[in-house]
Amino acid sequence: xxxxxxxxxxxxxxxxxxxxxxxxxxxxxxxxxxxxxxxxxxxxxxxxxxxxxxxxxxxxxxxxxxxxxxxxxxxxxxxxxxxxxxxxxxxxxxxxxxxxxxxxxxxxxxxxxxxxxxxxxxxxxxxxxxxxxxxxxxxxxxxxxxxxxxxxxxxxxxxxxxxxxxxxxxxxxxxxxxxxxxxxxxxxx
Numbered sequence: 001x002x003x004x005x006x007x008x009x010x011x012x013x014x015x016x017x018x019x020x021x022x023x024x025x026x027x028x029x030x031x032x033x034x035x036x037x038x039x040x041x042x043x044x045x046x047x048x049x050x051x052x053x054x055x056x057x058x059x060x061x062x063x064x065x066x067x068x069x070x071x072x073x074x075x076x077x078x079x080x081x082x083x084x085x086x087x088x089x090x091x092x093x094x095x096x097x098x099x100x101x102x103x104x105x106x107x108x109x110x111x112x113x114x115x116x117x118x119x120x121x122x123x124x125x126x127x128x129x130x131x132x133x134x135x136x137x138x139x140x141x142x143x144x145x146x147x148x149x150x151x152x153x154x155x156x157x158x159x160x161x162x163x164x165x166x167x168x169x170x171x172x173x174x175x176x177x178x179x180x181x182x183x184x185x186x187x188x189x
Contacts, residue, residue, distance in 0.1 A: 022064060025146070027054040031188035034070055035078075038181040040164070041174045045088060050074040052105060056148065056189055063121045063142060066110040068187075072100045096163040097156075103130045111135070119143070123150070129159040152183040 029051040037046045054068030075098060077088045093100040106129045114122045119142040127136045140150040157179050162168045164177035 022057060022059040025056050025058065025189040027051060027056070027068070028188045029053065033186045035184045036075075036181055037184070038177065040177045045077055046079050047075065047077040047089075047092075049076075054187070056187065062115065063113050063123075063140065063148075065113070066108075066123075066125075066140075068108045070106045070108075071104065072098055072106055073104050075100060097161050099130055106130075108136075127152075127154070129154075130161070132159045134158045146189050148187040148189075150183075150185045150187075152185065153180050154183065155179050156181055 032051050032054070034049040034051065035046065036049065037044055049070050049072065052069040052071040055066060056063065057065035073093075075089065075092055077085050077092070080088060092098060095102075106127070108125050108127050110123050110125045112124045116122055116139065121140045121142070122137060123140050124135060124137050126133050136152060136154065138150050138152045140148055142148045156162075157165055157167055164172060164175060165179050166172055166176040167179055
């Protein structure tokens with residue numbers, strides 16, 4: 001898998017050189033962030049996930065590509081402390097949710113990009129969570145020379161994460177967890 005990723009990056013770089021005027025900008029994983037929000041009938045929880053690696057490709061100063069890998073083992077809860085925090089993090093990392101022992105990373109690979117003007121791009125990409133890949137669309141905004149932001153809304157059931165879903169289980173009442181969760185992403189490169 002690592003060799004395949006390395007080969008993909010090399011091919012992308014070679015293609016970029018061939019096409020001319022393309023620049024691949026590696027993200028700074030220490031400054032970039034993924035913040036998640038999951039909601040249920042009785043409230044919500046929020047937390048973060050760290051990037052493992054990633055890059056954006058620009059051609060003639062316009063977004064032309066990108067790929068990212070999130071380290072799912074870093075999934076954390078930021079709105080609780082102590083045993084409540086540990087319990088939620090353990091549950092999110094379990095097979096009920098993200099199965100981080102078996103699926104240590106999630107990836108997003110840009111497939112097509114359309115300019116919407118004002119440094120905003122409509123990105124269509126392949127998002128892989130728990131080994132399951134689905135197409136997703138979102139807006140990515142390039143802010144300044146080295147920063148981009150995006151908000152992704154993801155239906156977790158498309159990735160076989162059905163725990164507490166009212167779409168799959170009856171009589172959950174106030175224990176229902178909404179199918180969609182939100183990722184707020186800041187990329188610094």
